[in-house]
Amino acid sequence: MAKRDGQLSLGAFLLHTGHHVAAWRHPGASDSTGFSDFVHFARIAENAKFDAVFLADGVSARVHNVEAASRKAHSGFYPFEPITLLSALSAVTSRIGLVATASTSFSDPYNLARQFASLDHLSGGRAGWNLVTSADASAAYNFSRDAIIAHADRYKRAEEFVDVVTGLWDTSDDDAFVRDRKSGVYFHQEKVRRLDHRGAFFQVRGPLNIARPPQGHPVVVQAGSSEPGKELAARTAEAVFTAQQTLESSIAFYSDLKGRLAKYGRAADDMKILPGVFPVVGRTRQEAEEKFEQLQALLEPSVGLDMLAELAGVEEVRTLPVDALISQLPETEGGKSRRALFLELAARENLTLRQLYQRVAGARGHWQIVGTAAEIADELEERFINFGADGFNIMSPALPWGLSDFVELVVPELRRRGLFRNEYQGSTLREHLGLKRPSAQSAASAAAAE
């Protein structure tokens, strides 16, 4: 294949004990979800020189529809909260990036700016914030609201939220805190400033009461693929985590999103697009297929429906006939892009509801490849060199073996092709991803000039 300059980025998506919804039942998966498991997973990824580990999150358990079904799945439960877990992992890793998901709908910008700044200090510049707007209706009920916030309003709040957070990170200059013992000057007054933000959702004076993060800004990651989601990403995101099934849709999404950057004064390289991929690797195609079938056999129908209801934000799937073809799903205020993706997939592959949940039980709407290392490397390379991706978030079928398989079989193949690093070159997540470090002074001058 023709060569595209540069190398691709790899993230390790760590969800429970594997990305397949039945992974926890697999005899080869970690049989707990303790901290030592996550240390093990993170070290596999760090030893392989991955750019980052990536933690999903949600702020509700989905046991409000009390049915026997839910007890057979994670149902929104997490072993740890991501910011605390990554803080702990920062102490036992040294190079890998640490990306935590946090919601703009159900957090406060001052607290969140501070915790991510702190994680960036703790880790020496390895923090990333995956900004989500929380599409799950059940979250609202945990935060003194009686209904899900409408999709458009969630994105308006997110737009303002991210400005407050990045603004707070810029309320001190990198060299503000001198702690000069002789003169007694702890910090330079003129290098610390208020934010004085007054918006529709937030009024925040600042400054943030923690020094500017080592990376300037922890890397801002975003995942929404709806129209408001893409605009938010184009203006503010530095890495985009997206679900794309086909080469065509990957290229279209990549070109669409990168094409939106210029109007915000940004270059194509200011954002990395990292689709999720669910790779099941075997030494032969048959071995890979057998691994996948072993997971599929552990899938309970109720768990499959539960997952569809959750990801598409459409509770009604629980009551639809499972063996009828899917042509439509109700409109929702939940996550719009995943719902559209499921409909497309069902139409393209002519799937019944049952076939749909089986089809997505592993990748959960992301791209799925079952094959040999060479076949998987071929597919990743194809998307990379055709500008369908700048890298990938690896969603291991079950942990740790799914990640170990990828590291032992696929990574060497990518290296042989010159597509992935042998050693870390930089020390921060921003450096791993090839992103510029933002300057606080220029942000302050831009604000002053307005």
Add this chain to the structure above:
Amino acid sequence: MAKRDGQLSLGAFLLHTGHHVAAWRHPGASDSTGFSDFVHFARIAENAKFDAVFLADGVSARVHNVEAASRKAHSGFYPFEPITLLSALSAVTSRIGLVATASTSFSDPYNLARQFASLDHLSGGRAGWNLVTSADASAAYNFSRDAIIAHADRYKRAEEFVDVVTGLWDTSDDDAFVRDRKSGVYFHQEKVRRLDHRGAFFQVRGPLNIARPPQGHPVVVQAGSSEPGKELAARTAEAVFTAQQTLESSIAFYSDLKGRLAKYGRAADDMKILPGVFPVVGRTRQEAEEKFEQLQALLEPSVGLDMLAELAGVEEVRTLPVDALISQLPETEGGKSRRALFLELAARENLTLRQLYQRVAGARGHWQIVGTAAEIADELEERFINFGADGFNIMSPALPWGLSDFVELVVPELRRRGLFRNEYQGSTLREHLGLKRPSAQSAASAAAAE
């Protein structure tokens, strides 16, 4: 002296590079405030078998009155945010408790319940939450409010907040998550329940989407000594961190607070009272005094006034004549107990404003002892055996040497007297402090019976 049964608890209060406001200028203090410093401090305390390390916090920098003064002090800046810092420390310590301060006025109960539950899981049951209501007016401006929340309202919100948090910790039973691979049952539906809280400040459905913490509840710590503060503590706190200058006030406070427990159905042992103490230890009295004078010599007047303004919530001290006696300070909606304590201290010792800030620059309103190990042990023992304290929070003058001095000189003296443990007996903070583990089932039955 007569013996009181049992041993005292010790906490290590870790503030910047020392508790004296000028500690950071001391040549023997750590010259950075990096993570490795905190690892070092925590390990000194853990090697000495302390019950816990304790981190203060605030959610604003105090640079709103832009004057040259503030740049000479920390002014509300912190090197790390406490929950993230303690999460990182959990990975490199194994026995010591980890207590983080967090505000009920400027946090959300679902998020806070979740982060402390997560810290408790990460640390194997070593988490504690020091509940504060944020007396500093400048915090409000960072959270979309245009004025400080009135003292009474802060405490009403705190009362409801702590009920929601402990309620969320009880939304699953200890044995709810079975993850039974064979049957496919991830959790027992009947051992997980909603909270369905509907109050004046919060509506929270639950359940919390993380398993019940190892300790049942992370230990709830509280510090307020005002009337509403004492009532909140009597109903909900398991450890109380208080500033008491004299033996008499210690005994009065101890007796007052423990006397309030019965009406909430609690026993005297259900709460541990741990006053702060600022010990400056020398091998001789003269050496101790010289150590203290060395710190005092580094104190800038503006920094002293700044600290008084902050702790008493009275900005006006900056404009009062520094060499006049203090007899009154303006009323405030800030922290009431520290203001009263300063006035009492000034009256008892006949202090000018200048003398007052010098007097409290080290202990910041807490008890200060400058002397030999035997003298300090005598004083601690006296308060302990007379039921003025169940233990102490040690506020080291400068770190690490202030803590090392205490550990090397005073701790052996306490051990010789049988007042402090030689080894950890338990593995959780609750066990170190001698506190019962709350049952989720009994909480649920109590709620159902209402």
